[in-house]
Amino acid sequence: MTRKELDAAGIHDPALRSAYQRCRTLNARHGRTYFLATRLLSPPQRPPVHALYGFARWLDDIVDEPAAGATPATITAELHTVEQRFFSALAAGHSDDPLFASVIDTSARYEIANRHFRAFFRSMRMDLTVTDYPRRSALDEYVHGSAEVIGLQVLPVLGTVTGRDEAAPHAAALGKAFQLTNFLRDVGEDLARDRVYLPADELAAFGVDRDRLGWCADRGLVDRPVREALAAQIAVTRTLYDRARPGIAMLHPVSRACVATAFRLYAEILDRIERAGYNVFAHRAVVPRRRRLVVAAGALGRAQWLQLRNPSPLPPAGA
Template sequence: MSGVVLWVVCPKEINTNSLVPLLPRNGVPIRRSKMWSSSSFSASKLSFSSGVSAYSGTVANPQRSSEEKVYEVVLKQAALVREQRITRKEKKALGLIETDKTTNWDLLNEAYDRCGEVCAEYAKTFYLVWCRRTDELVDGPNASHITPKALDRWENRLTDLFEGRPFDMYDAALSHTVSTYPVDIQPFKDMIEGMRLDLRKSRYKNFDELYLYCYYVAGTVGLMSVPVMGISPESKASTESVYNAALALGIANQLTNILRDVGEDARRGRIYLPQDELARAGLSDEDIFRGKVTDKWRSFMKGQIKRARMFFEEAEKGVAELNAASRWPVWASLLIYRQILDAIEVNDYDNFTKRAYVGKAKKFLSLPVSYARALIGPSTVS
């Protein structure tokens, strides 16, 4: 699958017109989702105004919910698109936009090719090369040597490449991408923050805390991808709403990943499940470590799967707004990853000893379905 999905994130394959669609559109009122506080989701009656411990990444005010904090980033990304539009317009008027004659295109093309190779080698489902490398820091073979200091150095390298001083070939490709598309540094910084969190935290008090973690490690990927994929010129949706859908897809994917890997994570002493919801279901950490599928566990899992599906549904609303070239791979990745949830059900919720996966046949079958869905572009009715 990586070939298809790579296409989602590899800027080289994206039509360069994809910047245009990020230009003026009628603003549709901002709609914010409060999925887990919805009364339709019984497992999630959370005190989500109780505040999150003071993570240093996105914000400092502990009174606000994680959703509110993350939404600020969404608004910032959307504003950046408008800002870039204005600066480009001004520069164009002044005749300042010209092709950069100093760029070494051969080297840059080689850098992009190398990024493609990394994706082909490592990505089973999806990934941007920089995200994979960041993830490798805390999950790879050298993970035990990774310190907060090493992450600080990684962040300095990130700042350098955003300022046009790449350290290596891979950084050079990303440096070029972020100077070409309206990509902000914040989601990248937040992803590093997620890695810091992983170094010091192995329990999540409630869904509000888990949501912030999911944003850091996966929602950020959605926010990084949309500026490169581009929004359709016909779209009447607000930039914010499309970014919001992208964020939801990242969260949905991460929640799915967590539910698939409960056993694997427990063997590393980690439980990425809301502690208060576990307690309400009559479950403890010991139950997770014991790994026995009971009725309590099944019922708990049903609630978690339901919530993950709600995030997928939220994400679905944004796909039609994307550029035509990006819709097929996004649909494919959404439909395929969501089937992991079905596989958990088929395994009778045994995510302790069985790894839920989507077989090749199901993946291939999803391609024509995704293709058909991708034909549907933005609604013409405003």
């Protein structure tokens, strides 16, 4: 993270600056589209966004990329310990742990509700025991904590020209759309982790179950029932993008290019799944780096012009 960004955000304490830098590194490592879109925010907005995304990525890694020799019991115990320590530090308003410090600072500056962090931990715990979702409502419960609350956490950093409550449902819908897009792209990878993040009853309507998905994954192909089931899931996901779209205009002007770019690039993953004949098993549907850079470059000039014309929505230092 550049000195300019940290200075602009009013972050001067050396230990705190280091903590924000660590979260930026985590975000850059995992979220190529998110990280690129963040470059379109004003400098003072970038550190808190990196803090929130980096912290979420770190917690996700505890569950999805455990240390060698870890068991479900040890992972559960580690996550429980982290959760207790985090909320104790959050209540105190300070932590010497670099993995907590920047998030706690961001939470205080932007008055982020504790319930959003609690919901995220709850979904991470679900990942340790839940491998299938029988109905949409069960999946929605998981996605609220794993994705919707991320949109709600980031919203005060982005700022709004409406009341935050008015923009919140759109922010939650976009977080959900991003997550469901990931699930569709990563069906094969998730199966390898013994998870299916698609509603079983909706798959069953097309004659698809876990075994059929596994058969396709083993062969790197997709049959007609699976193709039709995935097409239906993409249609559901596109309704969420439609629900989220009006929220972009509700954001502070300096934030719109960032969110619009992430929106465009993530929605394009669905297009690429379709162009590949819905075969999410043969290769991972991604937006190529060159395409991401072209889209971001097109938004960069407008983002910089808006940043010159509009004051940042950053709250006063120490708020």
